[in-house]
Amino acid sequence: MSGFLLPKGLPAPRPANDGLDAPYWEAARRHELVAQRCRKCRTWQWGPEWLCHACLSFEVGFEPVPGQGRIFSWERVWHPVHPALKTGLPYVPVIVELPEAGGIRMLGVLAGDPEAKVEIGAAVEPLFEDHEDAEAPYTLVQWRRTGR
């Protein structure tokens, strides 16, 4: 066991070459969840874009995401779409809605028994998964139920 939600051997995520999403990955290393927010009209958006989709301002920054998330949708993966996944099935990717951040949605894997019932609307919080032994250490944001 790797101690992570998915087996070892998957390609490491890298910030995009254009630097647009770098603040997200840097914050994740600090175990902080951030998302993009317009400095002018205060609209949240995810994933990162060069301008605000609501007011078209270029003045978009990253801010800590307040509050909990809620499971918006889910799926349970049984087919190994990568050779490294053959030993890690099934797993449950979730789309998490963040009601206090404008209802933006983020992706991740849900911690816990992957064959347990998943309830739409269940409260979740980020689970920061540090991959320290990677060539360039990185942190993945996964999700776990809060029970609240």
Added chain:
Amino acid sequence: MRGRPLDAEGYDAARWIVEPFGLFDCCLENDGAAAMVLVPAERAKDLAQPPVYLLGAAQGSGYRDGAGVQNPPDFATSSFKTLAPRLYAMAGVSPAEVDVIQSYENFTGAVVMSLIEHGFCTYENANEVLTFENLIAPTGKLPLNTSGGNLAECYMHGLELNIEAVRQIRGQSTSQVPGAEVALVNSGPMVPVASNMIVGAASTL
């Protein structure tokens, strides 16, 4: 899938790929090639095959349908809500006038949403309308994917569905809908941008 008939028990017994989609909810994988030849209608009259006429075509998606990381405002859509009205207006036909449908199946769930968004049924009556008896040729009221489509003929990225629509209007399908004059094709559901097309026989001009 020729020679490999699938019944409800076989469908239910198939392994999961990604819940809620089992093996037979997912399109085939294969190599192949397909093409369509479009020429001016005047010229088509002189060619060997009966002409089939393009009555309308549309391409696009809804507002922010392409927003990243599953963030489109309208999440559960096949992306045809804005396209279907444009297609029908251009073609000058209504859903009730469509004789046969070819609906792109990357995954089966998308087909149900595509049919609803093209006005063939509603979320409320989908279970009553989308039955085997209704969807089968030649006797159904709403014959669907008569060549087998991406699930059972071949995965030509939907081009085989366009070709089957042409065969239906020419009367050359192996699952022919008697007297088919108007065929609707839709492609690329759930992935912006989507597209659709209506073709018809000379009698529809």
